[in-house]
């Protein structure tokens with residue numbers, strides 16, 4: 001683990017980037033004959049915004065799924081805050097403060113915004129099912145505390161006006177914002193965002209960018225994101241790792257990655 005730290009300027013404010021919190025070493029993952037990831041290594045520092053980019057099928061979502069334990073790599077190890085693991089499982093990833101959003105929105109469409117965000121508090125709930133059902137004593141106090149936290153998130157994301165609306169009735173951009181809210185309800189240290197701006201119009205993208213920067217800045221959350229919009233990636237990321245056909249082809253600052261010949265070739269090839 002390195003203790004190297006650095007200051008960067010983003011959004012006008014100086015941000016302190018801390019030591020490595022997540023280290024991925026030589027990760028390989030295959031589905032039958034399909035090699036989704038081959039010998040991938042990169043690290044994520046505390047408080048940074050780290051992007052994973054690459055053409056379709058490059059292995060980006062698979063990488064996030066390895067980090068939060070949905071997929072188990074055949075080779076390699078994950079070092080989380082200095083603790084070595086060959087595998088991560090979803091429960092321990094969540095317990096260790098890793099939350100994520102998905103490429104395709106995964107919310108309960110018939111439930112209100114508030115109730116959807118509340119589901120993100122599940123791991124934080126201590127009282128047992130019986131007490132919760134009776135809404136008695138500690139369960140009642142606990143629910144009030146969780147509600148307060150959820151209301152804070154609703155204020156932060158500026159969605160007070162739709163707090164009682166069933167999620168399925170909301171436009172796509174707002175549903176994505178609610179999904180971010182649910183992930184934030186877990187009070188994560190590391191937030192994994194899988195294409196948070198996919199399918200959004202320009203205004204919605206600007207809003208989402210602002211919220212991601214604010215989460216990073218105000219809560220100190222480390223962010224790992226996959227995003228196809230290059231303008232957004234280059235604007236908000238501290239460092240970018242580039243995958244192509246399951247292999248890492250570049251890793252560096254947005255400027256370094258932009259000038260990398262192999263990256264240019266991969267993207268031009270993908271366009272053709």
Ligand SMILES: Nc1ncnc2c1ncn2[C@@H]1O[C@H](COP(=O)(O)OP(=O)(O)OP(=O)(O)O)[C@@H](O)[C@H]1O
Pocket residue numbers: 031034035036054055056057058059060061062063
């Ligand atoms: N569950 C799975 N079963 C079989 N193959 C899979 C599975 N998940 C991913 N793959 C394959 O692994 C490779 C990488 O897929 P992945 O979804 O990680 O790429 P991606 O970079 O996220 O792509 P996109 O930008 O299109 O979302 C692809 O060839 C894909 O078909």
